[in-house]
Amino acid sequence: MAQDVISFNHVRRNFGKVVALRDVSFKVARGEIVALLGPNGAGKSTAISLVLGLRAPSEGRVEVLGADSRAAITRASIGAMLQETSLPPGLKVSELLVFQQSLYPRPLSLGAAAERGRVADLLDLRVERLSGGQRRRVLFALALCGNPELLLLDEPTAGMDAESRALFWREMDELADSGRTILFTTHYLEEADRHARRVLLLQGGRLAADGTPEQLRRGTGQSTVRFSASTAWAEEVRALLPDCRVDVLGGAISVVTPDPETALRLLMARDVPLEGLEVTAGSLEAALLQLREGDGER
Ligand SMILES: Nc1ncnc2c1ncn2[C@@H]1O[C@H](COP(=O)(O)OP(=O)(O)O)[C@@H](O)[C@H]1O
Ligand SMILES: [Mg+2]
Incomplete structure (x- = not known):
């Protein structure tokens, strides 16, 4: 079934004047794993709350599995891990999971949910006794336990240690391979680069880019050639590479270029001293920064 799992159609959402x-x-198709990126305040959490039907659009339409998002949430299996979620105190983790299972038509067994969410050791603990990291694990297990076909994860790995993050992503990759649709936000760009097959970049509430991580890197991701040379060389470098951005900072000259090989060849032919030479390949981070700068200039 080639049905869109998520569809935003000219969506606007206001909060008062904001x-x-x-x-x-x-649109997000079934089985896609999509990273929603953008600086703080870009609108990522708002977008997720619209998918969940927790808020309604001010204009436009949000559809989830072909229905209005508020209708979809009641009949479709959607799992979510939100930024700020309070867990009801007094309950044990196992009781929370059992309650959550009861909300879904085809939940995982308690054992499977505990194993996949890595909370088997926490089942008998009361919610208020959990540490921050344990809480994140419980929230993840709660998101998984309905065996949802769509997962919405708002900064799921914030505050996780490196090992937990690695285990979390191993689980995510398996879910994605089994055809689940996943939309997640993160501030760790390497997570988006490695695990998302598509990136949506929000910028001041607008969709500024939509593509594979590679397309974003390739499309705007340039390389930086950096070397120590006296600032007297900067004019020469600018004249040699008129199409590149050349900056002088702390005794180093940096050149941003789509073609570092040619730039280096030109610099060497002119005997520009290249002490401490460093070439950094276009990263997703560089790509997003560039998009942001371009946005500011418009
Ligand atoms: N409940 C709310 N009331 C007022 N303003 C809000 C509310 N939720 C979000 N905003 C504003 O909407 C913008 C987008 O916020 P948000 O979606 O949380 O961004 P992100 O998750 O990308 O950091 C911000 O300017 C934020 O201050
Ligand atoms: Mg947010």
């Missing part, structure tokens, strides 16, 4: 999302349109 426009959290403006004219945002995109």
